[in-house]
Amino acid sequence: MMSNKLFKIITISVLAIAGFGTGLIQTVNGQEIGDKLPDLKIKGPFIMGNEKSTVADLYQKGGLIINFWATWCSPCLKEQKRLDSLTQIYPDLSVLSVTYEDISGVKAHFARAGLPKSKSMIITTNDTIFHNAFKHRAIPHNIWIDKAGIIKASTGGDEINEKNIKEFLKGNTSKLHIKKDRLDFSFTKTYHVPDSMILFRSYITGYNEEITSGVNFGPDENGEFKRLFAWNRPIIQFFWLAFTKQKNSRMNWKLIELDSSDSIRFIQTYFNRPLFERSKYTNGDDLVTRERKWDYDNLYCYELILPKNIPASKSSEYMLPDLEKFFNIKASTRKKKMMTNVVSLDKSKLSKLPVAKGEKPFIDKFYDSLIVKSTSIDDILDCLMERFTDDTPYVNKTGYNGLLSFEIKSEKGKLTLEEVWAKLNGFGIKKVEKKHLYEILVLKDLSHPNKI
Template sequence: MNPIKLPKSLFNSVHPCSSVVKILLTLFLLLATKVAFAQSPQAVGELKIGDQIPDFKFTNVINNDGEPIKISDYKGKLLILDFWATWCAPCIASFPKLDSLDKAFGDDLDILPVTYQDKEEVAKLFSRMPKLKDINKPMVTDDLVLKTIFPHKILPHYVWIDQEGNVLAFTESSEVTAENIQKALEDNAPMLNQRDMTLLTSYLEQPYFESKIIKPESLLFQSSIAGFTEGLIGAYKVHFDEHRKVERIIVNNMGIIQLYKLAYGELTTTFSQNRLRLEVQHLDNIQFDGSGQKYTDWKKQGNAFCYELFLAENFRDAAFEIMRDDLNRYFPQYKAQVIMEDIDIWALVITDEEKAAQLKTKCSESTLKDSFSEFSMTNRKVSWLISILNTKYLQDLDATLVDKSGLSDNIDLQLQGNMTDIQSIRKALEPYGLDFIAQKEKLPVLVISDTY
């Protein structure tokens, strides 16, 4: 922006303290403030497809020789903003693929990773994961700007910006392919599956069906199921009353296997991969090996459901039993049962009693933090470690983690390493006198089979 110049004659003709000078200076300051404010992310607001992104400047940048980055640096190129975080498993898994695409298209493409986390957290992750050691591309950290103008609810999230700085698309990772990039470079209007930016999580809190006559407090029992519902994230939530009894179960857009796992696991048993038997002829009706838009399309083909169970006090002790009965009615073509089998496990055991004794909590506050590269908790049971590793980071492990440590007190624990690698976790546990040991044990296994 060119500076605003006021003619000297204007000042020569009046006293420095005159009202004219004061008015002119006030107008100048207001104009300067307005120009600056207009470039703030709050003033810009949420950008839509077709909008032009302002020429923001970013100083919190790594792998760029200490130099800042400006949006105008990418003019003439296709720019893809990759919003990610260190705790996001799919984000980390996609880095090598994105790096290869970036290099393959040379000067025509730049993929810019963006995270709200600080440089230290990012550096810690990259220093501990061998598959990331060769990735040395510029990244924006401590981001407060881009996440304001491109708000999103799910990671990873990709924003495509064309060669002129116009917003082209919002997509999932499955759309970031060489074919789509080539189309974007050629005609600037690729046929991409745009991410739905209106997905809601509020329906994990509110009932699907509310009656104007029957008040919720007068309901004794309510069970309902619906097919795939647009606008809802695949998730579930169990609501408890003040006595920690199950009052409501809400499931949004999840498959049959996930429904059975919840009903038979009762929040205490995790049916990991080697504790699930599928004796079903048409597996593609209940299982899909994929992600992104293809997974969403599969759900829409009658393979995902929304379920709600509401129970008055007299029924709450039997919540999951009632849910199992519901599934038998809703899906008569399948039957599920839990049997005991000898399976491979990794047993958490104490290897040094003295070191393990030091784990007893010294904190009054209860905290929990986990990511791809670390796990930490204070004043919590060791079962939290087992549950999070089983369900979040080691889902594909060919053995189940089981707690055999005998630690009954709440503990404080901080691990650093690759949380998707059992050997890395074992090494991180060593200073605490703990280890995971390979064993076999008879454990519950969920079996889903055809009834006819």
């Protein structure tokens, strides 16, 4: 059984400004929030305000908000109007509103919109000093400085409201939402985030010789899953997991129909040595080198992470679209008449069935035993197909929908399939080899079609 954790990813849309360096906003000119503001000079050109003011003059009145804005930023303009009103209500609050834009464009903007009325606001243009000191990526952007000159917070525009201003002037900024800008983010580059942030992911990579090979799959006790991971596995493995609804990882070639003129890329070298020796990998190198070349060309890693548990019966719905597109393979199923093990139940032995008594569902085969708890006959047969080497598929004709619990321990050492069936026969569960229609997986290689 597989246990999964829920991962989360959060996507945020912002108004972005490029070109103001790298780093995170928690660091301000080498200082952390909570440090003393350096003595930065307020330089023009000034649009409004006392040109002789210093930052100390401003924050010592009661508190200072350094407001970064631009004329093209609609949320900034709304915020500036709020700041104009709030500084008239709370005159101890000072606002230094700075923009990187040229004075001519800013003057044209205020000629249309009108200047703020507050006497506690200073507006400057062509700014580099404060933009360099308080690097950010998105606007509106605000730095909150208390009356002692301590950097208390960096926020967006949503925090500019009367309730927060009142608390700020009382010395309380604990409820302000701190704005964090990832300055090295670039939409032209691959987006890397910690795995713990990922909500949904479906990806395929090439062979990685630095890790092992394996599969982490399978439904939980409720028949659901939200993560599947197969690493350094052949292409056909991924389609097989989808086809079997993650009940089996051991590929049964009797149940796979492959239509490709380049079948070597699907079949691992040790499964069909003659095919490998007739392939393009016969180039005079030693066997190990040629097998390694095959691995690099034909093994892949595939991971699927879902936002919530879904029934494993829907595996193909989530897996096949990406697999088909990437590998250019069309997957389908069809019924084929073939030799099967038809399983029936002797109704006269119903009393001998080891009916489950509410145990937690579990099934697994060990070296010398098979342990079954609260498991259906279908799942028992799937386990036998997975854990033993008999590739003849089972057809369940028992008509029994209940759950069984039992344990089989070998008296000879390693548990054999014959010992398992001897025990099942005692329960009245029998199998007979018989031809029967059975669903198989059909893979059509669109990149390497067979020549007719």
